[in-house]
Amino acid sequence: MREVREDKELLLEAAREVAEALVEAGGNAFVFTGAGVSTESGIPDFRGPSGLWRRIPPEKFTIEYFHANPLEVWRLYSELYRSMSGAKPNEAHYAIARLEALGLIQGVVTQNIDGLHQAAGSRNVIELHGSGSRAVCLECGFTDSIERWLVKVAGGVLPRCPVCGGLMKPAAVFFGEELPREALRRAFDLAHAARVVIVVGSSLTVYPAALVPEEAARRGARLYIVNLGETSLDWMAEIVVRARAGSFLPLVVGEAERLLGRG
Numbered sequence: 336m337r338e339v340r341e342d343k344e345l346l347l348e349a350a351r352e353v354a355e356a357l358v359e360a361g362g363n364a365f366v367f368t369g370a371g372v373s374t375e376s377g378i379p380d381f382r383g384p385s386g387l388w389r390r391i392p393p394e395k396f397t398i399e400y401f402h403a404n405p406l407e408v409w410r411l412y413s414e415l416y417r418s419m420s421g422a423k424p425n426e427a428h429y430a431i432a433r434l435e436a437l438g439l440i441q442g443v444v445t446q447n448i449d450g451l452h453q454a455a456g457s458r459n460v461i462e463l464h465g466s467g468s469r470a471v472c473l474e475c476g477f478t479d480s481i482e483r484w485l486v487k488v489a490g491g492v493l494p495r496c497p498v499c500g501g502l503m504k505p506a507a508v509f510f511g512e513e514l515p516r517e518a519l520r521r522a523f524d525l526a527h528a529a530r531v532v533i534v535v536g537s538s539l540t541v542y543p544a545a546l547v548p549e550e551a552a553r554r555g556a557r558l559y560i561v562n563l564g565e566t567s568l569d570w571m572a573e574i575v576v577r578a579r580a581g582s583f584l585p586l587v588v589g590e591a592e593r594l595l596g597r598g
């Protein structure tokens with residue numbers, strides 16, 4: 336493991352190495368992201384010192400608490416949603432979308448629910464923790480944009496499914512809930528085929544999501560990590576970059592475009 340900090344020359348050298356690995360892998364690669372990729376967009380890291388969990392106790396976002404107090408949790412969720420909804424993608428999101436457009440990654444597996452990868456133009460986005468901008472019926476799986484349900488909640492009305500009358504829930508995965516099966520399957524398919532995986536903005540402490548890059552690395556994929564703090568897989572990584580993703584990833588794109596002759 337080689338650690339690179341904010342030094343212009345060393346970062347460029349690391350970016351060149353990541354770009355070379357991506358080109359060599361011929362598209363058998365993916366990016367895995369966590370909250371850190373979106374903090375530069377102003378979205379609070381839930382767990383950080385100014386994170387949301389300091390204001391809203393995480394116990395209220397357990398599936399058990401939701402079943403017992405659905406309207407209260409819907410109201411809290413409205414607050415959470417408002418704190419996300421003005422955010423715009425940053426340079427890191429755009430760089431990841433560009434890597435996909437260049438054919439260098441299959442897609443992005445994310446722990447985030449903010450939709451910023453899609454907003455930046457990423458096409459294959461696997462949302463392991465669900466979507467923050469959708470609602471889902473707990474009975475029949477009917478799913479819909481969350482906005483109209485938030486209007487009902489503001490009016491004191493508990494969201495009910497228009498198809499079956501079941502309880503609607505924000506489609507973000509709550510504590511104690513299983514991860515969406517189809518998303519997990521697609522994520523592990525990528526992990527099994529990958530020759531390169533780039534982790535961005537995740538400390539890799541939330542399971543089972545963190546198993547995705549771990550599985551890829553255990554099967555021999557080259558692992559690169561871009562994260563300001565330590566992660567649980569630093570020891571497995573070829574390079575760990577302790578720099579802002581928004582400054583490092585555009586360097587990778589630049590180097591990759593140069594290698595592909597598209598610079």
Ligand SMILES: [Zn+2]
Pocket residue numbers: 472473474475476477496497498499500501
């Ligand atoms: Zn339903």
